[in-house]
Amino acid sequence: MRRPKPVYLSQLEEVEILWPGDVRMLAEFVLRAHDAKDQQTNLQNPGARTRSRTTLHGLAGQFAQITWLPKEQIETIFLAHGFNLGSVVEFD
Structure with missing residues (x-):
């Protein structure tokens, strides 16, 4: 079974739930939070x-x-x- 194509932040720009750009803003926050946590995990676990x-x-x-x-x-x-x-959200 093939993985769905990623969805990039720029593709979420037009998606609006409560106000314009809200979905993209949350998605960017989540991506940045994951990257920060991953960086800590990777530093603590060589390799x-x-x-x-x-x-x-x-x-x-x-x-x-x-x-x-x-x-x-x-x-x-x-x-x-x-x-x-099932698409993964990713930076552009």
Whole structure:
């Protein structure tokens, strides 16, 4: 089974849940937080090459947790934009 293509931050620019750019902003925060945590993990474990990323499904869950909106509502918006919920979110 093939992996879905990644979704880049620039592709999330037009996705709006509560205000323009909100999804992209959260996605960038999550990516930067993962990179910071991975850097610490890799420094503590010589030879480790941890590189964490979230999927759109995971991002929908994080957005739902922060806003108290139903995750299914957010996922429906992602699907309406033509995204695969299994796609990994990545920097451009």
